[in-house]
Amino acid sequence: MxxxxxxxxxxxxxxxxxxxxxxxxxxxxxxxxxxxxxxxxxxxxxxxxxxxxxxxxxxxxxxxxxxxxxxxxxxxxxxxxxxxxxxxxxxxxxxxxxxxxxxxxxxxxxxxxxxxxxxxxxxxxxxxxxxxxxxxxxxxxxxxxxxxxxxxxxxxxxxxxxxxxxxxxxxxxxxxxxxxxxxxxxxxxxxxxxxxxxxxxxxxxxxxxxxxxxLLLAPRDPGTGPQGLPVNRTAAAAGITADDLREWRLRVAGPEPYELTLAELRAMPQHRVELPIACVEGWSKSAHWEGVRVKDLLARAGARDGAALRIVSLQRHGGYGVSEMDRAYTRDGLTLLALRLNGAVLSPDHGYPARIIAPNRPGVLQTKWVTRLEVMA
Known part of the structure; x- marks a missing residue:
């Protein structure tokens, strides 16, 4: 050589x-x-x-x-x-x-x-x-x-x-x-x-x-952001408008489809969990979430326990506007359609009026601005 x-x-x-x-x-x-x-x-x-x-x-x-x-x-x-x-x-x-x-x-x-x-x-x-x-x-x-x-x-x-x-x-x-x-x-x-x-x-x-x-080299502090959590995509970046939020309804498509206003959703039994949100970029942070269990929403639609779910967001821009949830998550009592974060109503950037939070799930799939839940065959 x-x-x-x-x-x-x-x-x-x-x-x-x-x-x-x-x-x-x-x-x-x-x-x-x-x-x-x-x-x-x-x-x-x-x-x-x-x-x-x-x-x-x-x-x-x-x-x-x-x-x-x-x-x-x-x-x-x-x-x-x-x-x-x-x-x-x-x-x-x-x-x-x-x-x-x-x-x-x-x-x-x-x-x-x-x-x-x-x-x-x-x-x-x-x-x-x-x-x-x-x-x-x-x-x-x-x-x-x-x-x-x-x-x-x-x-x-x-x-x-x-x-x-x-x-x-x-x-x-x-x-x-x-x-x-x-x-x-x-x-x-x-x-x-x-x-x-x-x-x-x-x-x-x-x-x-x-x-x-x-933290010196990390691009973000996981404790900095609205309600104590960082935001990857803001409501403005996702194309969420005031009219979207004013006229919001949750539509659940299943054997017995129905719609709920935000007031009706808040009137359902609320559950509180502590779960981390973890993003593919490497940051994560635990937070307190409150909302309705997804399994309860599916049961009301006449879906079988553990039915798979498609989740649709209001967002117009960016990826992951639609995500799918496996039955292991939908039957888990910790999986919520969250309405509150750390003791306060969700901010628009965190998915107001409702977002998904589930255990051991990538942050990009914790869909924000949820407007529709579809029971999958």
Whole structure:
């Protein structure tokens, strides 16, 4: 292998195979957590056929924990990836670029892996700030890139398996590492640990309540917003008008369809629950909600216990104006058509006059400005 002469060369122990292996293990762990929690989030947002009726509503904070881990592991992966690339530089640009079929396979998978991972993390970070610089769907591309990364990583690991195995232990069998070399490697790893710890601590407060006071890098404070909760889409952004709210009725379509005014809805038995709202951007916050149980509304429409539900919003702009609710949620007594938040009537930005709140459910599916509930066959 020859390194082009115009590239700087690094020969220290912080660039040897052992260091590359150690950093790679840490990066792999972060990416694995990020991938698994991302898959879970995707399944909860778009349940596949086999999951019908099997989505868990407990623990009630499950999505808050997993999506918080998703954001935390993704942010932690940024310094890990940068250090990983630094440890293998400039071997990334070795010449000739292809020496054999196996080498071509390794180089190709590596190019795809590096490019896809950089793009995935970059898009994920911008998503936490809801800053979209691209014309395509973030969620679909983010999901697809995750599988591209997984495939490229498996190929890369298969090709590099002998080298990884040889340097997995502290020192290769039959060798003794000079003390100076160990110090150099430890210094790099301590610096990396400090960087990962720092970016984690100053951003994790979006979902880890005890760390809220340390939020520096997170784009939003989960305790800031109308009625003590952030808002992703305001009523104005959703196209909600004063006439919409003035003439509002709740229409329930089922075997025995009916309509309710807001006064009639408030006259029904009210229930109070404490549930978190957790968004795909990584922030979450627990709150007190009051309203009518969805199961009671469906029973009044003559629907069977645990009927699936389609929820329609008044909103005119933005995604998720219509969502579907699995029977595991509709039969759960904690699932409400909420009318009040933290002791006060819902503000327009939080979905006045009525919104959905359910346990262990993504925030984008906690539909606001609900105007129609449709019992599904």
């Amino acid at each position: 020859r390194i082009p002469t115009f590239l700087p060369r690094f020969r220290g122990r912080s660039h040897d195979p052992r260091t590359v292996t150690v950093v790679g293990r840490l990066l792999g762990l972060a990416l694995l957590v990020c991938f698994l929690t991302g898959v879970l989030s995707h399944v909860l947002q778009e349940p596949p056929t086999w999951a019908a009726g099997r989505l868990p509503t407990r623990p009630v904070s499950g999505y808050r924990v997993t999506q918080g881990l998703h954001a935390i592991s993704g942010i932690a992966a940024v310094p890990l990836l940068l250090v990983k690339l630094w440890t293998v530089y400039p071997r990334l640009f070795s010449w000739p670029p292809v020496r054999s079929v196996a080498h071509a396979l390794e180089r190709g998978s590596l190019a795809v892996l590096v490019a896809a991972t950089l793009l995935e993390l970059f898009m994920g970070l911008l998503n936490t700030a809801q800053w979209y610089l691209w014309p395509f769907s973030f969620r679909q591309v983010h999901w697809s890139l995750a599988w591209v990364i997984t495939g490229a990583l498996l190929v890369h690991l298969a090709v590099k398996a002998p080298l990884i195995a040889a340097h997995w232990r502290r020192t290769p069998p039959g060798t003794a590492e000079p003390a100076a070399d160990g110090v150099e490697r430890r210094s790099l790893l301590l610096g990396l640990a400090a960087a990962v710890g720092a970016v984690t601590v100053v951003s994790a407060g979006q979902s880890v309540t005890p760390l809220e006071g340390l």
